[in-house]
Amino acid sequence: MTLGTGHDVVVIGSGAGGGAAAWQLCQRGMKVLLLEAGPAFDPSTDYPQTEAGWERRGFPAPPGSRAMLTYGDLGLLSPESEDLASWSRGGFPWRLPVGAPRPPSDAGYSHVMGLGGSTLHYVGESHRLHPEVFRRRSRTGQGIDWPITYDDLEPFYARAEQVMGVASDGAPDGRPRSTPYPQPPHPLGPGAQIAVAAGARIDQHWQVNPRAALSLPFDDRPACSYCGQCSRGCPLGDKGSTDVTFLRQAARTGRLTIVTGATVTRLQTGPNGRIVQAHLNVQGRAETVETPLLFLCAGAVQTPRLLLLSASVEQPEGLANSSGQVGRNFIETLAWRSSGLVPGLSGSHRGLPADAICWAPDSTDPGGFRLNHITLEAGLNGPIAYANRLLSGHGAALKEALRNRFGSALAIGAIGELVPDDRSRITLNAQMRDALGLPVARISSVLTEAALQRLRRMARACRAVLAEAGAELAEESGSRDAFTATHVFGTARMGTDPAVSVTNPMGRTHDHPNLWVADASLFPGSGGGESPSLTIMALALRAAEAAG
Amino acid sequence: MTADVPERRRALLLMLSAGLLPLLPQAGLTAGRSDLASLDAVLDTLFPADALCPSATELGVPAKIREAVGTEGPLLQLFTLALNWMDGLNNRPFHDLPPAQQAEIVQTMASSDFNQIPGRFYHIARALTVEFAYAVPQALGGLPLHPAPQPEGYAP
Numbered sequence: 001m002t003l004g005t006g007h008d009v010v011v012i013g014s015g016a017g018g019g020a021a022a023w024q025l026c027q028r029g030m031k032v033l034l035l036e037a038g039p040a041f042d043p044s045t046d047y048p049q050t051e052a053g054w055e056r057r058g059f060p061a062p063p064g065s066r067a068m069l070t071y072g073d074l075g076l077l078s079p080e081s082e083d084l085a086s087w088s089r090g091g092f093p094w095r096l097p098v099g100a101p102r103p104p105s106d107a108g109y110s111h112v113m114g115l116g117g118s119t120l121h122y123v124g125e126s127h128r129l130h131p132e133v134f135r136r137r138s139r140t141g142q143g144i145d146w147p148i149t150y151d152d153l154e155p156f157y158a159r160a161e162q163v164m165g166v167a168s169d170g171a172p173d174g175r176p177r178s179t180p181y182p183q184p185p186h187p188l189g190p191g192a193q194i195a196v197a198a199g200a201r202i203d204q205h206w207q208v209n210p211r212a213a214l215s216l217p218f219d220d221r222p223a224c225s226y227c228g229q230c231s232r233g234c235p236l237g238d239k240g241s242t243d244v245t246f247l248r249q250a251a252r253t254g255r256l257t258i259v260t261g262a263t264v265t266r267l268q269t270g271p272n273g274r275i276v277q278a279h280l281n282v283q284g285r286a287e288t289v290e291t292p293l294l295f296l297c298a299g300a301v302q303t304p305r306l307l308l309l310s311a312s313v314e315q316p317e318g319l320a321n322s323s324g325q326v327g328r329n330f331i332e333t334l335a336w337r338s339s340g341l342v343p344g345l346s347g348s349h350r351g352l353p354a355d356a357i358c359w360a361p362d363s364t365d366p367g368g369f370r371l372n373h374i375t376l377e378a379g380l381n382g383p384i385a386y387a388n389r390l391l392s393g394h395g396a397a398l399k400e401a402l403r404n405r406f407g408s409a410l411a412i413g414a415i416g417e418l419v420p421d422d423r424s425r426i427t428l429n430a431q432m433r434d435a436l437g438l439p440v441a442r443i444s445s446v447l448t449e450a451a452l453q454r455l456r457r458m459a460r461a462c463r464a465v466l467a468e469a470g471a472e473l474a475e476e477s478g479s480r481d482a483f484t485a486t487h488v489f490g491t492a493r494m495g496t497d498p499a500v501s502v503t504n505p506m507g508r509t510h511d512h513p514n515l516w517v518a519d520a521s522l523f524p525g526s527g528g529g530e531s532p533s534l535t536i537m538a539l540a541l542r543a544a545e546a547a548g
Numbered sequence: 549m550t551a552d553v554p555e556r557r558r559a560l561l562l563m564l565s566a567g568l569l570p571l572l573p574q575a576g577l578t579a580g581r582s583d584l585a586s587l588d589a590v591l592d593t594l595f596p597a598d599a600l601c602p603s604a605t606e607l608g609v610p611a612k613i614r615e616a617v618g619t620e621g622p623l624l625q626l627f628t629l630a631l632n633w634m635d636g637l638n639n640r641p642f643h644d645l646p647p648a649q650q651a652e653i654v655q656t657m658a659s660s661d662f663n664q665i666p667g668r669f670y671h672i673a674r675a676l677t678v679e680f681a682y683a684v685p686q687a688l689g690g691l692p693l694h695p696a697p698q699p700e701g702y703a704p
Binding site for chain 1 (some may be wrong): 593594595596598600601651653658662671672674675678679682683684685687688690691692693695696700701702703704
């Protein structure tokens with residue numbers, strides 16, 4: 001295959017941003033060359049949910065599907081925050097000592113390199129950012145304002161929801177809509193029903209969580225079967241990962257060429273700052289492709305890494321980096337979860353993961369965080385998790401307790417806004433190189449005292465609804481003890497001032513007229529706990545429409 | 549968020565095993581040795597048979613644990629030391645003791661200091677036993693689960 005010419009645009013990455021950008025560019029009649037560093041996955045063989053022992057498996061990680069990286073400063077475990085230490089009734093009676101470096105979570109930065117990116121193992125929450133998020137600094141003095149408004153993104157939110165088939169009920173959530181959700185809501189599972197009822201008694205307003213999982217067949221995809229395995233890979237294709245939605249539809253135009261196993265190693269500039277070529281390695285073979293237009297959609301870690309790796313004599317600090325902001329303002333996921341066993345609750349392993357949400361659980365911290373029902377998402381839908389996390393003891397008593405208590409777990413999760421510390425950034429680690437000999441990314445991310453205070457409020461809100469439901473707490477964990485990277489943002493932020501931002505408000509880099517960024521790197525802030533995939537898609541659709 | 553996966557605990561198990569142990573010759577848990585029979589016995593104490601579910605040995609758990617423990621490293625050292633300790637508590641090895649006495653020893657280990665070998669061994673052996681046992685469909689008796697979650701699913 002000759003890759004070098006014949007395309008109008010190159011897209012790097014195929015997750016939420018790359019998939020949506022490729023779709024929009026193809027819709028505009030452009031010939032798109034999509035370069036994906038990882039492999040393509042086949043749901044029928046890669047997510048073997050028909051085999052026994054499913055609870056021991058995670059999303060598959062074949063060679064080349066995870067980026068090498070290292071960690072820098074993740075902060076220390078302070079004595080003042082010991083009240084936020086993780087614990088588990090059934091787990092090991094052990095914790096890291098005070099003063100120890102905060103480690104990455106077990107999963108670490110586990111974003112997928114593969115066709116579909118991390119939408120392959122995301123749960124599929126499809127959230128619009130609240131309008132207030134875009135003017136957060138003006139309203140609260142925290143973080144910075146976005147250079148765009150909710151109204152700028154609204155049509156693109158609607159477009160992304162239509163392509164994926166997002167299911168929800170349209171109940172008011174402070175996010176105005178021009179169109180109804182394309183799919184009716186999923187019924188709430190038994191655990192969510194308990195959370196909704198308990199929340200109502202303590203002024204926590206819970207509602208249906210918008211989900212990119214089909215409640216009805218759509219676009220040759222079946223409805224969800226409620227297997228509960230979204231994050232292990234959706235075997236039916238009902239979840240809205242980009243491989244079965246945006247990219248499949250884009251391929252139908254005949255204008256999309258996908259190359260997997262294609263790692264871009266360097267971008268090369270030409271006259272007037274334009275990017276003229278991408279150098280890549282395709283399964284061991286060096287290639288170059290022309291880049292008449294380039295969309296960089298590799299995520300908040302690999303996007304700044306490639307820009308920094310592309311440093312040259314003319315651009316010694318890397319590409320798009322005249323502001324010095326590439327890699328800065330990294331935002332991790334500020335997360336908490338509390339789990340318990342609720343006497344009388346049965347069947348909490350049934351239903352759709354993350355089926356219910358509470359947008360404003362704490363009136364003292366409006367827009368600061370949200371709660372959701374995460375019993376399945378937390379893995380509490382199988383006997384191994386029950387016996388090793390929620391229940392203690394052994395022998396006949398443990399087996400009997402498991403049979404009596406299985407289906408009574410209730411887990412509540414919280415994700416909150418995080419304003420990045422100056423130390424939180426992506427840099428290159430020249431001492432650690434990948435298989436191609438290139439420096440890997442180093443993640444540094446430190447929680448501030450304000451972040452820990454918010455984490456404390458998040459924990460209180462989770463415990464409050466569990467207590468109201470009558471749960472016995474059995475397990476808690478959060479960001480205080482471990483760096484969490486489910487959602488990461490902010491390393492090539494958008495803005496109007498080229499001195500302090502990497503791209504303009506559309507996503508085009510200030511320094512290179514044909515280089516666009518369309519992923520979570522653009523986010524000036526994390527939002528108030530909304531999952532970012534739908535916003536990444538909306539930003540990518542908007543940028544691709546403007547560029548095309 | 550992504551799901552918690554027991555496999556991710558493997559690194560934690562190794563870390564928990566290290567730092568606690570003196571350096572021993574690497575013996576391995578091998579067929580025919582007394583500690584192998586005692587391993588079977590302790591696993592069946594942790595996970596006995598009942599009317600709805602076979603025991604750990606009937607589910608093939610010991611072989612999987614021996615594979616997980618491996619032929620070298622801190623996890624093997626922990627298991628070797630713990631099983632030797634258990635075999636030396638009485639004038640008979642652990643696997644020859646009456647079930648009630650075996651249960652008493654395991655209960656003592658359960659309540660002992662996690663930073664000592666008996667306590668550390670108990671928690672790690674328990675976690676591995678649960679993980680391997682409940683990965684076998686025959687262990688799901690009495691639980692409202694299909695052997696595998698697809699294609700039936702669990703409608704709300």
